[in-house]
Amino acid sequence: MTEFFPEVGVIPFVGSTSKDELVFRRYDRDKVVEGRPMHEHLRFACAYWHTMRNPLADPFGVGTALMPWDDGSDSVENARTRVRAFFEFMEKCSLDHYCFHDRDVAPEGADIAESERNLDSVVEELAAQQDRTGKKLLWGTACLFIHPRYMHGAATSCLLDVYAHAGAQVRKAMDVTHQLGGSGYVFWGGREGYTTLLNTDMKRELDHLARFLHMAVEYKHKIGFKGDFFIEPKPKEPTTHQYDSDAAACLNFLREHDLIDHFKLNIETNHAELAGNTMRHELQVASAAGALGSIDANMGNANLGWDTDCFPGNLYLATEIMLEVLAMGGFTTGGLNFDAKRRRESFEPVDLFHAHILGMDTFAAGLEAASAIREDGSFEDFITERYASWDSDLGRRIEAGEVTLDDLHAHASDIGEPGIPSGRQERLEAIMNRFIIG
Ligand code: XUL
Numbered sequence: 333m334t335e336f337f338p339e340v341g342v343i344p345f346v347g348s349t350s351k352d353e354l355v356f357r358r359y360d361r362d363k364v365v366e367g368r369p370m371h372e373h374l375r376f377a378c379a380y381w382h383t384m385r386n387p388l389a390d391p392f393g394v395g396t397a398l399m400p401w402d403d404g405s406d407s408v409e410n411a412r413t414r415v416r417a418f419f420e421f422m423e424k425c426s427l428d429h430y431c432f433h434d435r436d437v438a439p440e441g442a443d444i445a446e447s448e449r450n451l452d453s454v455v456e457e458l459a460a461q462q463d464r465t466g467k468k469l470l471w472g473t474a475c476l477f478i479h480p481r482y483m484h485g486a487a488t489s490c491l492l493d494v495y496a497h498a499g500a501q502v503r504k505a506m507d508v509t510h511q512l513g514g515s516g517y518v519f520w521g522g523r524e525g526y527t528t529l530l531n532t533d534m535k536r537e538l539d540h541l542a543r544f545l546h547m548a549v550e551y552k553h554k555i556g557f558k559g560d561f562f563i564e565p566k567p568k569e570p571t572t573h574q575y576d577s578d579a580a581a582c583l584n585f586l587r588e589h590d591l592i593d594h595f596k597l598n599i600e601t602n603h604a605e606l607a608g609n610t611m612r613h614e615l616q617v618a619s620a621a622g623a624l625g626s627i628d629a630n631m632g633n634a635n636l637g638w639d640t641d642c643f644p645g646n647l648y649l650a651t652e653i654m655l656e657v658l659a660m661g662g663f664t665t666g667g668l669n670f671d672a673k674r675r676r677e678s679f680e681p682v683d684l685f686h687a688h689i690l691g692m693d694t695f696a697a698g699l700e701a702a703s704a705i706r707e708d709g710s711f712e713d714f715i716t717e718r719y720a721s722w723d724s725d726l727g728r729r730i731e732a733g734e735v736t737l738d739d740l741h742a743h744a745s746d747i748g749e750p751g752i753p754s755g756r757q758e759r760l761e762a763i764m765n766r767f768i769i770g
């Protein structure tokens with residue numbers, strides 16, 4: 333069997349005292365944390381598009397990525413070879429899941445029939461590799477943003493015929509996700525937004541998008557797909573404004589259009605940052621609605637205002653994310669998908685290993701730090717104490733909806749000026765540091 337990454341073996345766990353590279357220092361996949369092995373908490377997934385298809389170009393320069401396994405052609409045979417390289421990479425990196433867009437894995441044909449034949453052929457290879465390795469599909473999706481036909485949007489296009497093409501593509505992408513046993517299906521509305529309102533009927537576009545998602549729900553039931561549907565918020569890029577701009581906007585849209593019971597959210601760190609929110613904010617908004625489904629684990633670069641999709645090497649961020657994941661009782665169908673790319677300068681195949689090890693070790697350490705924070709209980713105690721006044725009889729009656737403004741007036745008139753405690757932010761930040769820097 334051809335070896336695609338002959339220079340790297342299976343990445344071993346060696347522990348944090350080692351100075352070796354191309355090893356896991358923190359990701360010990362079977363180590364039990366809060367009653368479950370690390371790999372079950374983290375459910376790492378490898379993104380096909382960045383790992384196999386991203387040439388590492390930028391707006392000013394051509395791609396730099398070396399991909400010796402790829403003959404550079406758009407043939408189905410080359411597409412099938414890439415799948416074998418991808419699974420070897422996942423095996424060597426102990427990545428248990430993967431995610432893909434239809435057009436990442438198989439070339440678009442001259443018409444829908446040819447595109448579907450191409451996809452079926454590659455899906456055959458994906459299924460064979462899943463069987464061989466035990467790797468699983470976390471989620472699939474349709475790429476509705478690269479082809480020029482989608483320049484005005486897909487499910488929000490001004491053109492009905494384009495909308496129909498998008499529907500055909502999603503239908504097939506759902507079929508193959510189901511066939512491969514995917515546990516989720518993602519809708520990321522890359523071009524579902526506008527570049528200018530001068531040419532846009534926003535209300536009509538939003539109604540069309542809702543109809544489209546209802547059709548997807550109907551089709552899901554028709555084919556018996558039991559996985560979760562996820563919407564992935566992002567505020568902009570490539571459009572000036574994307575309708576699914578952040579978690580709150582998505583939830584509002586889903587509620588308004590009677591879709592809330594059928595979708596959860598796939599929250600991406602860099603998208604949260606572009607929306608001007610922290611990742612933790614987005615996760616809490618989703619979680620409070622019972623809609624935190626999955627996470628695209630990457631991060632931005634504070635000096636650059638765009639979607640840099642950096643590999644997540646920030647332990648604070650990973651700890652905050654894992655606090656939210658543990659608080660909701662862990663992932664069910666979702667996981668941590670490395671929707672991240674190497675820097676353009678990290679163009680060698682070995683950099684794919686360094687990048688994923690960085691992300692995996694950071695999240696393993698974040699999981700352990702989050703678990704230690706929960707065990708310690710300082711934050712929980714502080715928050716419980718901070719809201720203690722609400723545990724009074726009046727507090728409970730307010731929360732139960734039994735109190736009027738007249739009652740509040742009577743209470744306030746009785747007690748005089750309330751004593752106000754400190755928020756202690758800096759003290760709490762120092763406590764957080766204890767778990768991160770020791
Ligand atoms: C783009 C992005 C997508 C989605 C899937 O910013 O995050 O790759 O994750 O379409």
Ligand code: CO
Nearest residue numbers: 564600628671
């Ligand atoms: Co993403």
